[in-house]
Ligand SMILES: [Ca+2]
């Protein structure tokens with residue numbers, strides 16, 4: 001009778017080995033797996049009615065079992081793990097003649113699916129086998145820490161689609177962290193510290209929205225942190241969002257906490273922050289100069305672009321504008337520089353979130369000329385109108401494409417107005433942003449053709465409640481001009497002339 005069962009169920013094993021490939025390959029072919037073990041395993045799982053379908057032993061019924069028999073299928077995967085990691089020499093061994101819910105570290109759910117497998121410090125010695133799609137599909141916790149598991153992490157780990165916690169700390173794992181881990185959408189905790197993993201952290205880990213616990217320290221990881229990983233700075237639990245958990249004991253280009261402070265990746269050559277057209281870390285009136293010279297440029301679309309004030313990788317364009325790659329002026333990332341991108345600048349205006357890079361421009365040598373005229377208003381207030389002339393290095397009328405500068409009035413003002421009617425620059429687009437008692441002005445043409453600015457380029461009127469002083473309170477504190485050759489000159493200050 002026993003012999004008959006062996007032959008009958010041996011046939012079942014052969015069929016399954018054909019279907020399950022990797023899992024059962026080890027079960028039927030490993031040298032240290034005896035015929036007795038296979039027989040015991042099959043007897044245990046089939047004869048005890050774990051899967052009645054398989055007990056009836058036809059190939060069609062077997063197929064039904066593959067889709068429905070969670071307990072049976074998962075037990076096959078467990079045996080494969082057992083055999084691949086020298087199960088007969090584990091600290092707490094499994095008796096394969098007993099039902100799987102008696103096996104050490106195995107917890108089943110109500111449907112008989114394995115939901116928790118914890119074999120911490122249990123003498124596992126060997127390689128991780130590749131999980132098979134459909135097996136262990138309800139596994140939520142896999143803890144294999146503190147063993148002697150070697151080899152690489154198989155990319156098929158992505159088939160453990162319900163996994164919440166994956167721990168394999170303190171083993172001898174080698175190779176890289178597989179990209180496919182990023183497909184484990186439910187994963188909350190990933191601990192791979194104290195192994196010999198190399199390569200960089202897959203950028204896709206930054207898209208795992210549930211990942212809040214990550215430990216990777218003491219491996220041989222290296223390289224830079226991809227842009228996407230910056231997301232993890234915001235979502236990791238504070239106890240895990242630090243050098244001790246991630247970068248210590250590896251060879252990364254910089255410490256983990258550095259990118260979380262900077263908010264930018266150290267990988268890409270070009271990091272765009274929408275609206276920062278001159279790449280200095282700020283979105284302000286000075287950016288209008290680059291935008292004006294860039295209008296109409298085209299280049300590669302920015303992948304996954306957003307117009308929000310978030311650092312993004314861009315594929316560099318083939319051209320530069322005043323020393324800045326042209327992809328920076330494409331605020332919305334659609335591959336063309338147009339008025340929509342100017343709107344992105346205005347939407348993000350004043351943002352200074354990211355680390356600034358100096359514009360690295362020559363020392364300012366130009367003084368603009370301001371004439372001014374005061375008018376007493378009927379309500380007892382005073383209006384002062386500055387008429388502003390753009391000058392070049394020689395003090396002559398400037399031949400330019402745009403100008404941007406900041407004026408500090410040095411007194412409390414009620415209001416300020418900017419007027420470009422009749423401007424000798426004939427600007428196409430104008431910025432006039434009041435910040436407290438100062439104003440940030442930007443003027444640009446968009447045809448890449450200079451104007452010789454013999455007349456005033458702009459008038460600025462302020463209204464104040466008290467008599468305005470006539471001294472040096474008003475200052476031009478920062479400014480630049482740009483010409484049609486994309487040469488930028490710094491404006492040193494102003495010459496103030498009463499009318
Ligand atoms: Ca800027």
Ligand SMILES: [Ca+2]
Pocket residue numbers: 330331332333334335336337338340341
């Ligand atoms: Ca655009």
